[in-house]
Amino acid sequence: MSGRGPSEGWRGLALTATLPGEALHARVARTLRDAVTGGLLPEGTRLPGHRRLAEALGVSRNTLVDALAGLEAEGYLRVQGRSGTVVCVPAPLPVPEPDAADLPLSAWATRALAGGVDDTPGEYAVDFRVGQPVPELYPEAAWTAALARQAGRLGRRTGDGPVSDPLGPLETRRALSAYLNAARGARVTPDMVMLTGGTQSAMDALARVFLELGRVAAVEDPTYPGARAALAATGAAVVPVAVDAGGLQPQHLPPQATLLYLTPGCQYPTGVTLGAARRAELILWARRSNAFILEDDYAADLHHTGRPLPVMQGLAPDRVILLGSFSKSLAPATRSGFLVAPPPVLRVLARTRPLTDRAPGTLDALALADVLASGAYGRHLRRARQLLAHRQEVLLAALGEWLPGWQAWGAASGLHVYVRLPTGLTEPQAVQMAARRGVALSPVAPLSALGGAAAVLLAFAHLAPEDIRVGVRRLALTP
Numbered sequence: 001m002s003g004r005g006p007s008e009g010w011r012g013l014a015l016t017a018t019l020p021g022e023a024l025h026a027r028v029a030r031t032l033r034d035a036v037t038g039g040l041l042p043e044g045t046r047l048p049g050h051r052r053l054a055e056a057l058g059v060s061r062n063t064l065v066d067a068l069a070g071l072e073a074e075g076y077l078r079v080q081g082r083s084g085t086v087v088c089v090p091a092p093l094p095v096p097e098p099d100a101a102d103l104p105l106s107a108w109a110t111r112a113l114a115g116g117v118d119d120t121p122g123e124y125a126v127d128f129r130v131g132q133p134v135p136e137l138y139p140e141a142a143w144t145a146a147l148a149r150q151a152g153r154l155g156r157r158t159g160d161g162p163v164s165d166p167l168g169p170l171e172t173r174r175a176l177s178a179y180l181n182a183a184r185g186a187r188v189t190p191d192m193v194m195l196t197g198g199t200q201s202a203m204d205a206l207a208r209v210f211l212e213l214g215r216v217a218a219v220e221d222p223t224y225p226g227a228r229a230a231l232a233a234t235g236a237a238v239v240p241v242a243v244d245a246g247g248l249q250p251q252h253l254p255p256q257a258t259l260l261y262l263t264p265g266c267q268y269p270t271g272v273t274l275g276a277a278r279r280a281e282l283i284l285w286a287r288r289s290n291a292f293i294l295e296d297d298y299a300a301d302l303h304h305t306g307r308p309l310p311v312m313q314g315l316a317p318d319r320v321i322l323l324g325s326f327s328k329s330l331a332p333a334t335r336s337g338f339l340v341a342p343p344p345v346l347r348v349l350a351r352t353r354p355l356t357d358r359a360p361g362t363l364d365a366l367a368l369a370d371v372l373a374s375g376a377y378g379r380h381l382r383r384a385r386q387l388l389a390h391r392q393e394v395l396l397a398a399l400g401e402w403l404p405g406w407q408a409w410g411a412a413s414g415l416h417v418y419v420r421l422p423t424g425l426t427e428p429q430a431v432q433m434a435a436r437r438g439v440a441l442s443p444v445a446p447l448s449a450l451g452g453a454a455a456v457l458l459a460f461a462h463l464a465p466e467d468i469r470v471g472v473r474r475l476a477l478t479p
Contacts, residue, residue: 010047012040015057028059028067036076036087045087047077112233125438126471130269130416132462136387138331139371139380146370150363166353167346168195168338168360172369176338179372180322184300185310187317188340194349195360198337199296199325203230203261205357206294206321206339209348210258211236218257220248222448224268227261227296240449243267247274250281257291265308266299269447269457270418271411279312286319292345293320299413301329301381304389306412318342326368328415329381335361336368387461392417394465395458395472402476408458415461418444421454430456437474 016031035041047053054064068085071077075090105113167173173190180186196202203226211217213235219228221240232238239254247267253260260282264274274282286293295312313322317340325337341349371377392410395417399408405422421430427443434441442457460468 010035010041010045010053010056013057015059024059025063025066025070028057028063029070031057032067032071033074033076036089041087043087043089047085047087049084107235108233111235112229114232124435124440126463126467126474127440128458128460128463128471129440129442130457130459132459133331134328134415134461137329137384137461139376142371142374142376142380143330143334143367146367146374146376147363150366150370154363154366164358164362166350166358167193169362169365169369172365175369175372179377180311180324180340184297184308185314186322186340187314188322191343192317192340192346194339194341194346194353195365196325196337196339197335197357197360198327199298199323200226200230201357202323202337202339203227203294205349205353206259206292207231207234207236209345209352210292216254216257217259217261218254219261220263220267221450222269222444222452223261224263224296224298225447227294228449231259231261242450242452243270243272245272247272247278248282250278250285253282253285255285255289257289259292259294260286261294261296262312263296263298264312265297266303266411266413268296268298268414269416269444271409271414271416273309273412276309279315283312283316283319286316291319294323295320296323298323298325298328299411299415300324301326302384302388302415303413304385304392305410308413313340321345329377329384330371334364334368336364388415391460391463391465391468394468395460398469398472399458402472416442416457416459419456419458421456425454427454427456430454434475437477439471439474 013031013035015027016034018027019030022030032041041047048056050061050064050068054061057064068077072079072085076088078086078088080086170190172195173193176193176195177188177190180188194202196205207217207230211231211234215234215236216239217231217236218239218241219231220243222243223240228238236258239257241252241260242249247264248262262274262282264279266273282293285291293312293316297311300308300311311320311322313320321342322340323337324339326334327337330336339349371380396408396410399406399417399419407420409418409420411417421427427445431441431443442459444455444457445451463471
């Protein structure tokens, strides 16, 4: 720009690279705006006529006029009648220094952030960490067909109530009730079901309704960290209750708790099953304490050894709120979860849900009803269970052959194996040793408030059998 008068700055203009989805007039406006803020067009610069400037930028006159109108409204240009269009430089907005002030977070946000569990970053040859997607567990053809059928019918729906029902479409709640009663031994009617985006959103909704500062919730220990975080974020005291080979120990329950989070069918993360006697004891405790049991049935559809016990909800539908999700047995992207609760609880949730979530995704919910009612889901599960059984068998055999000192607890359900480490080997040592050998493990310590025996989790469902064997052989290498 050296040696040019201010009225000549426009001659150096060239359209900037387009952004995805950006209209041409918006691109022209952005080019001129950047020229003003960058000093190419200083304050007072008189722009040439529209036709001349449009030719310089390689656009039509109408496109340029649209861009200039927007810039004038933003304060970057001023039209001075016959004198033409003059550049204005708006007063710059103050730019705060990074981290100049803390965000004014609420107490809820502070507690929620404190409840997270950080993962170990890095690239690994074999990744045994939990939470991996399992492409083979996604029935793509059946789900795609169900979505297509329901999308075509969505605009003609009139018989099952409004699609914005905060509990979810009645058609889906009917299909889900029938499935849970037949497959899981539940006692459910459609008016006891609310569809959710997944178990975590159900936990959040229930925690906000039942918990607050001064109240008490209880959780298994170790446990799923997302559940503990959702309960703790309300300000309630979260009391860990130890788990042994028979599941949660009822004698350690706090009598004043309002909620108890429980995974009785396949305890997370140990994989043990809660027996009938303890189930009865917990239900008696809930009735005496006027508490609710949140039964997370996360792994029931993914059992691969024998048949799982029926859900506790079937024993006490007045005190057990059943939580479930199809994110593992279908795919996380389906966002198809549910909770089953006594009608008085459902009425409260139906009135409070619109404050944060309005209603569940209708199309996914209707597709779920389709795959349940058509039998496609049952056929998919039969194939998935065979795959899971085989991969768990491969993992247990490999551990027994190459790492006999690592005590594996092979669960009847789920996607991982809980492994006790040999005496003298800590979890950090095991995780670091594995990482040096290109293998990732999930430690158990972040899931526990009480501490306990050193252990790690090895997820197997997402790995091909040969990859499982390679990973265990790498772990067994002599240092």
